[in-house]
Amino acid sequence: DTAVSQTPKYLVTQMGNDKSIKCEQNLGHDTMYWYKQDSKKFLKIMFSYNNKELIINETVPNRFSPKSPDKAHLNLHINSLELGDSAVYFCASSQDREGSTGELFFGEGSRLTVL
Amino acid sequence: QKEVEQDPGPLSVPEGAIVSLNCTYSNSAFQYFMWYRQYSRKGPELLMYTYSSGNKEDGRFTAQVDKSSKYISLFIRDSQPSDSATYLCAANSASKIIFGSGTRLSIRP
Numbered sequence: 661d662t663a664v665s666q667t668p669k670y671l672v673t674q675m676g677n678d679k680s681i682k683c684e685q686n687l688g689h690d691t692m693y694w695y696k697q698d699s700k701k702f703l704k705i706m707f708s709y710n711n712k713e714l715i716i717n718e719t720v721p722n723r724f725s726p727k728s729p730d731k732a733h734l735n736l737h738i739n740s741l742e743l744g745d746s747a748v749y750f751c752a753s754s755q756d757r758e759g760s761t762g763e764l765f766f767g768e769g770s771r772l773t774v775l
Numbered sequence: 776q777k778e779v780e781q782d783p784g785p786l787s788v789p790e791g792a793i794v795s796l797n798c799t800y801s802n803s804a805f806q807y808f809m810w811y812r813q814y815s816r817k818g819p820e821l822l823m824y825t826y827s828s829g830n831k832e833d834g835r836f837t838a839q840v841d842k843s844s845k846y847i848s849l850f851i852r853d854s855q856p857s858d859s860a861t862y863l864c865a866a867n868s869a870s871k872i873i874f875g876s877g878t879r880l881s882i883r884p
């Protein structure tokens with residue numbers, strides 16, 4: 661039974677389109693995250709939610725909008741996709757709010773390709 | 776300057792060798808230091824974490840932090856082909872975790 665699951669796994673779309681990625685965790689964690697990993701494997705935080713409340717919002721274009729309907733779900737909607745949005749997007753969760761011990765549980769990633 | 780710097784490699788060593796992976800960081804406020812392992816087409820998974828300076832050992836893996844020089848290391852003894860992966864160091868800052876760019880490691884049978 662997958663702990664952090666995200667869909668879709670692969671997404672190929674045209675520039676200018678709008679797309680969503682969904683994430684669900686069954687670990688009972690209060691905090692969920694979206695990370696972006698570029699082609700050089702650099703993993704950068706985008707957003708963090710604690711119990712449906714936004715707590716981290718990095719400098720991300722406002723075309724990216726996270727939504728947390730409940731603490732087990734965190735979705736990412738992207739408007740007007742650009743070539744530079746091509747990356748692997750990882751959802752993660754942690755037991756504690758700040759992830760202070762560093763234990764994040766990641767999903768398998770959603771590979772987005774914008775043509 | 777990135778807050779956590781890591782040599783991207785790739786690093787290729789023969790099976791059985793001792794592997795040394797290293798990172799440097801710039802923020803003195805970091806307190807927790809982590810190593811994540813990421814297999815190809817998978818999400819990162821936590822390998823080890825260390826609080827402040829010192830060593831931590833888990834089987835063939837040893838994590839080392841030297842806060843005076845802002846240096847983080849991971850040693851892998853008796854390396855196996857199954858250790859082939861990208862290793863990401865990370866450090867905790869306030870409410871977020873900052874990752875290095877990862878070192879790709881390949882163990883040759």
